[in-house]
Amino acid sequence: MTERVLLVTGASRGIGEATARRAAGAGFRVALVARRQESVAGLAAELGEDRALALGADVADWAAVSGAVEETVRRFGRLDAAFANAGIGMGVSFFGDGGTDPEQWRDMVLTNVYGAALTARATLPALAGSGGHLVLTGSVAGRYIRKGSLYSATKWAVTGMAGAIREEAVGTGVRVTLVQPGVTDTDILDSELRKKPKLEPDDVARAVLYALDQPPTVDVNEIMVRPTGQER
Ligand SMILES: NC(=O)c1ccc[n+]([C@@H]2O[C@H](COP(=O)([O-])OP(=O)(O)OC[C@H]3O[C@@H](n4cnc5c(N)ncnc54)[C@H](OP(=O)(O)O)[C@@H]3O)[C@@H](O)[C@H]2O)c1
Numbered sequence: 001m002t003e004r005v006l007l008v009t010g011a012s013r014g015i016g017e018a019t020a021r022r023a024a025g026a027g028f029r030v031a032l033v034a035r036r037q038e039s040v041a042g043l044a045a046e047l048g049e050d051r052a053l054a055l056g057a058d059v060a061d062w063a064a065v066s067g068a069v070e071e072t073v074r075r076f077g078r079l080d081a082a083f084a085n086a087g088i089g090m091g092v093s094f095f096g097d098g099g100t101d102p103e104q105w106r107d108m109v110l111t112n113v114y115g116a117a118l119t120a121r122a123t124l125p126a127l128a129g130s131g132g133h134l135v136l137t138g139s140v141a142g143r144y145i146r147k148g149s150l151y152s153a154t155k156w157a158v159t160g161m162a163g164a165i166r167e168e169a170v171g172t173g174v175r176v177t178l179v180q181p182g183v184t185d186t187d188i189l190d191s192e193l194r195k196k197p198k199l200e201p202d203d204v205a206r207a208v209l210y211a212l213d214q215p216p217t218v219d220v221n222e223i224m225v226r227p228t229g230q231e232r
Contacts, residue, residue, distance in 0.1 A: 008030060112154035
């Protein structure tokens with residue numbers, strides 16, 4: 001059987017790295033994307049050059065992200081799945097009561113929303129050709145209101161985007177999955193969330209692989225996975 005090819009954004013650490021490792025272990029060839037190629041070069045070397053490709057691309061840069069997809073198809077000859085996972089979080093107060101400077105908010109909106117949209121746009125033509133699968137990382141924070149959280153609002157946008165893409169994908173053979181993790185032990189967590197019950201990144205990776213491992217006739221549209229005991 002032809003080895004399937006999966007492109008992962010945000011593959012340098014956390015959920016993306018865990019998913020890339022698990023996918024490679026399951027037989028996928030993987031294209032690893034982070035802002036700097038050096039951040040994913042070590043993982044690519046560890047997984048093996050025949051099975052992993054390290055790519056530097058900012059997901060909010062159309063030329064870079066579409067170039068990374070072209071490079072993946074050139075190298076591996078196909079694209080079967082994409083994991084639009086890159087994201088950043090930061091504290092925000094809409095009343096100006098602490099939190100980050102509004103000038104910094106742009107990067108979060110561009111990465112989490114525009115970046116996910118560009119990753120979808122760059123990969124879907126190839127995925128349509130392979131009867132492929134797009135997985136997006138949303139969040140439990142994209143399903144419930146979080147006081148003062150612009151991060152949560154970006155993830156609500158991803159929730160809507162996944163649904164919009166799924167509707168457009170009807171008839172193409174492309175499947176679309178929104179994975180909505182709860183609190184997961186990665187660098188994105190602030191000190192308050194660190195004190196709460198947490199998933200391991202590999203717990204989320206297993207959910208992604210569950211969706212990817214279904215037969216072509218089965219489209220798993222949403223998976224919410226929380227650590228036991230997480231409040232909303
Ligand atoms: N951890 C949680 O509790 C949690 C819960 C729900 C959802 N999520 C979501 O899960 C996804 C992965 O986050 P994580 O928790 O694994 O955090 P993480 O460990 O900080 O990983 C974030 C990844 O995104 C990459 N990245 C950030 N901005 C990028 C950009 N503009 N272009 C390309 N890559 C970029 C980072 O790579 P470089 O910095 O090397 O470029 C890194 O690989 C995010 O979408 C996050 O919102 C996380």
